Amino acid sequence: MRIGVAKEIKTDEYRIALTPAGARELVQKGHEVLVETTAGEGSAMPDADYERAGAQIVSLDDVWTRSELLLKVKEPIEPEYKRLRDDLVLFTYLHIAADEPLTRALADSGIKAVAYETVETEDRRLPLLAPMSEIAGRIASQAGAYFLEKPLGGRGLLLGGVPGVLPGKVLVLGGGVVGYNAAIIAIGLGAQVTILDKSIDRMRYLDEILSGRVSTVMSSTLQIESMIGDADLVIGAVLVPGARAPKLVTREMLREMKPGAVIVDVAIDQGGCVETARPTTHTDPVYKVEGVTHYCVANMPGGVPITSTKALTNATLPYVEAIADHGLAEAVARDRALALGVNVIDGKITYEPVAEAHGLDYTPLADVLLG
Numbered sequence: 001m002r003i004g005v006a007k008e009i010k011t012d013e014y015r016i017a018l019t020p021a022g023a024r025e026l027v028q029k030g031h032e033v034l035v036e037t038t039a040g041e042g043s044a045m046p047d048a049d050y051e052r053a054g055a056q057i058v059s060l061d062d063v064w065t066r067s068e069l070l071l072k073v074k075e076p077i078e079p080e081y082k083r084l085r086d087d088l089v090l091f092t093y094l095h096i097a098a099d100e101p102l103t104r105a106l107a108d109s110g111i112k113a114v115a116y117e118t119v120e121t122e123d124r125r126l127p128l129l130a131p132m133s134e135i136a137g138r139i140a141s142q143a144g145a146y147f148l149e150k151p152l153g154g155r156g157l158l159l160g161g162v163p164g165v166l167p168g169k170v171l172v173l174g175g176g177v178v179g180y181n182a183a184i185i186a187i188g189l190g191a192q193v194t195i196l197d198k199s200i201d202r203m204r205y206l207d208e209i210l211s212g213r214v215s216t217v218m219s220s221t222l223q224i225e226s227m228i229g230d231a232d233l234v235i236g237a238v239l240v241p242g243a244r245a246p247k248l249v250t251r252e253m254l255r256e257m258k259p260g261a262v263i264v265d266v267a268i269d270q271g272g273c274v275e276t277a278r279p280t281t282h283t284d285p286v287y288k289v290e291g292v293t294h295y296c297v298a299n300m301p302g303g304v305p306i307t308s309t310k311a312l313t314n315a316t317l318p319y320v321e322a323i324a325d326h327g328l329a330e331a332v333a334r335d336r337a338l339a340l341g342v343n344v345i346d347g348k349i350t351y352e353p354v355a356e357a358h359g360l361d362y363t364p365l366a367d368v369l370l371g
C-alpha cells in the first residue's frame with residue numbers, strides 16, 4: 001500500500017504520525033512510504049532519517065494526492081478539507097463529536113476516516129489515547145513541582161523534601177492512566193501521594209502495583225474538602241467517559257488551600273474538574289485564582305513532541321500495519337478494536353456517539369462494508 005505521512009499545520013503541533021523506525025518497518029513489509037518534506041522536524045526527525053529508512057520525501061500536494069492511506073496526528077483543519085477524497089483512508093486523532101463542520105466535510109468527501117481515539121479493545125481500553133495520558137500524567141507532577149518554586153509564584157517548597165525536612169503533599173483526583181502516571185513521578189520525586197478515585201477495584205489495583213507507596217481514598221466532596229487544605233499540589237485527572245469532567249474542586253475550596261499551592265487540571269480538555277480552571281497554553285501555562293496557581297494546558301503532550309511522537313507511533317504502528325497489509329475492510333473484519341475506530345466511511349457516520357452529537361443518521365459499519 002502507498003502510505004503517506006502529512007505534516008501537521010495546526011498551531012503548536014510538532015508531532016508527526018510515523019517515526020523513521022516505523023517507516024522502516026512498513027518499507028520492509030513491501031509498502032511504499034511517502035513523507036511530506038520537513039514533517040518530522042518538530043520532533044527532531046529530519047527528512048534524511050526518513051530517506052535512510054527507505055521512505056520518499058514528497059511535497060504537500062503529493063502526500064495528499066498519491067497516498068492510499070494517510071497518517072496524521074491531528075484532525076484535518078479547514079484548509080485541508082478540500083484535500084479529502086473518497087479513495088483515501090485517513091488514520092488520525094479526529095475528535096469529531098465536538099466538530100460538526102469536520103464531520104460534514106468527512107462525510108461529504110466520501111473518505112474512510114478512522115479515529116485513533118475511538119479504537120477500543122474488548123476490555124474497554126483506549127490503546128491510542130493511553131500513551132498521551134501517560135505523558136500528560138508524568139508532566140503533571142513535573143510541572144506541579146516546578147511551579148511550587150517561589151520565584152514562579154509557588155509556595156517555595158521542594159516537593160520531595162530533603163533528609164530532616166518533610167516532603168510536600170500531592171492529591172491526585174482520579175487514579176486512571178493520567179493519575180497513575182502522575183503518582184509514580186510524584187513518588188519518584190519523594191512526595192507524599194494520595195489518590196482519590198470512585199472505583200474501588202481501581203484503587204485495589206493501584207495499591208497492589210504501587211506496593212502501598214500511595215494512599216488511596218474513596219472520592220467524595222466531603223473527602224476532597226477535608227484534604228485539600230493540606231495539599232501542596234492537586235492534580236485533576238478524572239474522566240467520566242462521554243461526559244464533561246465533574247467539578248470536584250470549587251472556588252470555595254480554593255480558599256481553604258495554602259497560598260502558592262498548585263493545581264494542575266489535566267482534565268481541562270474535558271472542561272476541567274476544577275471550577276476555576278480555563279484552558280491555557282504552553283507559552284502561558286499558569287494563572288492564579290484565590291492565591292492558588294492553576295496550570296491547565298490543554299495539550300500537555302505537545303510540549304514534548306519527541307517523546308509524544310515515539311509513544312504515539314509505538315501504539316499506532318500495529319494498526320497501520322494491519323490496514324496496510326490487509327486493506328481497511330479486511331483489517332476491521334479481523335479486529336473489532338480497529339473497527340470501533342471507523343467514524344465516517346463512504347459518506348456514512350459509523351460511530352454512534354458522533355451521529356448522536358450532530359443529529360445525523362447512524363449506520364452500523366457492517367452495513368456499509370457489506371452493502
Ligand SMILES: NC(=O)c1ccc[n+]([C@@H]2O[C@H](COP(=O)([O-])OP(=O)(O)OC[C@H]3O[C@@H](n4cnc5c(N)ncnc54)[C@H](O)[C@@H]3O)[C@@H](O)[C@H]2O)c1
Nearest residue numbers: 133136174175176177178197198219238239267298299300
Ligand atoms: N490536558 C492534556 O493534555 C491531557 C492529555 C491526556 C489526557 N487528558 C485528560 O485527562 C483525563 C484523565 O484521562 P485518563 O486517561 O487518566 O482517564 P481514565 O479513564 O484512565 O481515568 C479516569 C479515572 O477517573 C476516575 N473518576 C471518575 N469520576 C471520579 C470522581 N468523581 N472522583 C475521583 N475519580 C473519578 C475513574 O474511576 C478513573 O479511574 C481525561 O479528561 C483526559 O481527556 C488530558
